[in-house]
Amino acid sequence: MGKTSTQEFHLPLAQITQSPIDCTLRYLEYRKQEHHGDCAHLGLEYSGVAPFEDIASRELAAPRREPTPVSSPWCVTLLSPAATLAQLQQLLRFFADRDWPVAAVDTLAQRRDCTVLRFQLAADLEFSAAKHACLQLARDIGADLVLQPGSSQQVPALAGFDMDSTLIDAEVIDELARISGIGDEVAAITEAAMRGELDFRQSFKKRMALLKGFSETRLAEIAAQLPLKSGADRLLGALRALGCKTAILSGGFTYFANYLQRERLPVDFVHANQLAFSDGALTGDVIEPIVDGLRKRELLQQMAGELGLGLEQVIAVGDGANDIPMLNLGALGIAIHPKPKVRLEAPQSIGSFGLDAALYLFGLNDQQIERLL
Template structure:
């Protein structure tokens, strides 16, 4: 396959038959052709909850460099959205299927919650914290300023509340399958979160994340949250820096990294990674990120990384002792 080739991946609970002919017609309009079509979920017996197919694309516009990749991605996104599926376009990189470091946001990515909102609700200041969040969304406060204001309202919260929330974190769909697959393939994994390390460490203990970088709550000698947080605060710039720092420490190029997140404060990290994926993100984040997943669970990240479900199933059965 040409070194200039692309991979178009379609993901959804089902893939409408009409979509395939539309994709082929669209590619023909672009002067591109399908070199290979591969079902990552299995064509004959696709699971009822997911369908994924990867198209390897080539053609003269790619070889001449005359194709506008960003425009192609935008058109693919629109085509997929019209059918209720995700469509992702990426270069057929030598690292596809062989990247080595995967970094995740935590809140609303690894878990189905924004922990600071739950802490505020338990402390009886949910509306106050929501008001600060709204000001930040309107651009009246930057992340660090809004974060400090929200933290101040948690002063006096009992550590027992943190423990109760931590042991009952609502996991994102597909997290367990994803982590089993990543560990099986030998990827290094990390949590890079603007949330709290108290909760990220619970996920680390359960799923074996190699590193955790998140904000550290200050708890006094009486087991009460002080409303302060230790420096440095993990914001958008810090996430991007941590991604690069980990890659450097591991002797990796950024092309060998993957980042997954849902918020605006993840965009810088997503743009630095070799494969940046917006997961169940707001429209503005989905449009700015190079790749996105909205229709399936977190384990669909494996498909964008080039791993078929069949390979994982075979390896999983190989790990199971014979009865």
């Protein structure tokens, strides 16, 4: 094993695919300039032989403070926990094979455990087919690839969030069932609903009936122990700093959503299901209207109207099948750690990182994010 070197190479974008040597990718910066040459700035970390011979190089440069303004019709963002030159090469070949010209590349994150590259594409493509092709390549290279319209690379004005398994790392109804000793039975119903195999309203009523008699005192104890999803506080904090309104739109319960809003997260609005109590315990009954997938979409659209916002200023974030209607409403619909069905049907998805990775899809880099926080 030779000495480890970190170098920035200056070369045409197309030439990047020609090296047979793999190594760690640190960053890539590129601007297509018709009359001033075609030169990319590629930061690599390698041992032994350099990946590119007879190519001008220098020590790694400091990250750019501001990403290039988006002017292309489409963007693809690579989010990798361990970025490599081989990943980049496969992605550049993927673009070339489809005749998707790369107009610019910005590095939005270049940490050891997170490299984020945003590619602007001057391409004429059909979104659904292109998205599924990106999902397949993402599986092949072990990273996330997010396709979105270039116009959506902006900070939203309203963001709607699912709660269970999205803002918190738990399914509350499953927790209640586990404590009641019926965890497996209720979890199986929840999983079927989240996979889209069972109607949410039916599954909700079945699960609530099984929880009859659960103590209200225990609910308060559970609320205080609910773990936040990784990155939830950073994402909600950044959105608040940017002036974006946020809402919990949950098929879970107002009891827990209100606790999150009051004690844990900067949330502006809460819409969820109400619990019915009698003599300090759950009755097992359901209070209408149930917040199911269609209700979430209706509520998000209604809030946008009340705030005087167009849907191009609205995004949604969720993980389950009952989130799909609202994920397909606005400028972005981001599925976070989604079920397989949701990954295929949501416009965008992130599987390798926490919620705060959504900030890269708004066009922000690490330096801008840290200033916000």
